[in-house]
Amino acid sequence: MNTAPDMAAISEPETPRLDTTLREKARLALRDAILDGRLKAGEKLVERELCVLTGASRSALREALVLLETGGLIERQSYRGYRVAKLSTQKIFEIFELRAALETLVAELFTERASDQEIADLNDALTDLEQCLTDFDLQRMRTVKEVYYEILFTGCRNVEIRRSLENVIDRIYHLRSHLMNNPDRREASLQEMRRLTAALTSRDRLAARAASLSHLTAARDAVLNLMAES
Numbered sequence: 001m002n003t004a005p006d007m008a009a010i011s012e013p014e015t016p017r018l019d020t021t022l023r024e025k026a027r028l029a030l031r032d033a034i035l036d037g038r039l040k041a042g043e044k045l046v047e048r049e050l051c052v053l054t055g056a057s058r059s060a061l062r063e064a065l066v067l068l069e070t071g072g073l074i075e076r077q078s079y080r081g082y083r084v085a086k087l088s089t090q091k092i093f094e095i096f097e098l099r100a101a102l103e104t105l106v107a108e109l110f111t112e113r114a115s116d117q118e119i120a121d122l123n124d125a126l127t128d129l130e131q132c133l134t135d136f137d138l139q140r141m142r143t144v145k146e147v148y149y150e151i152l153f154t155g156c157r158n159v160e161i162r163r164s165l166e167n168v169i170d171r172i173y174h175l176r177s178h179l180m181n182n183p184d185r186r187e188a189s190l191q192e193m194r195r196l197t198a199a200l201t202s203r204d205r206l207a208a209r210a211a212s213l214s215h216l217t218a219a220r221d222a223v224l225n226l227m228a229e230s
Helices: 018-035 047-054 058-070 089-113 116-135 138-155 159-164 169-179 183-201 205-229
Strands: 074-077 081-084
Touching: 018 047, 018 058, 018 169, 047 058, 058 074, 089 138, 089 159, 089 169, 089 183, 089 205, 116 138, 116 183, 138 169, 138 183, 169 183, 169 205, 183 205
Parallel strands: none
Antiparallel strands: 074 081
């Protein structure tokens, strides 16, 4: 009998306050601008320009910036405001070490605990990824990958793993967005995702773990190569 906690049941309820809603809209608008590459790593963030971009007041914008700083997408500079974060080589290694420890476990647990519907949803997400590559729709590809991993995290039935990744999840998406601009890496990543999905949907625990680790190792090396080239 599966006694794992229901993720939806224990999530914190939304607070229907107007200021919270405006802050969240501003946060999401800035997050998308960073992940889509419209705001570049190291770029200084000017409040006046960000208010125009998001349509938020300065107070709502400042609250949104604090949340983005907590998520690691931006960083505060002494007496100079915020800039889009630039990750060091050491920080990239640390992020991928954390992912290797947790996401390989997620893959194993998914094979044991996911429902048949989640297996089907994962296959659908992979099909959507393949279509994004065909259409060269990089923005949608990012969104579909987020959907893919949300299915994976939900299907593993372990809320604490997802919570442990909360502080780095946006940085993971940011790194992934950079890699998707490289056509060779896009194709290699898709092949890796196919192998991972095949192992997950066949409920092969060891193969899923190996495919997950292989995908993460290749992604890490690609990020480091991209940094070296730039």
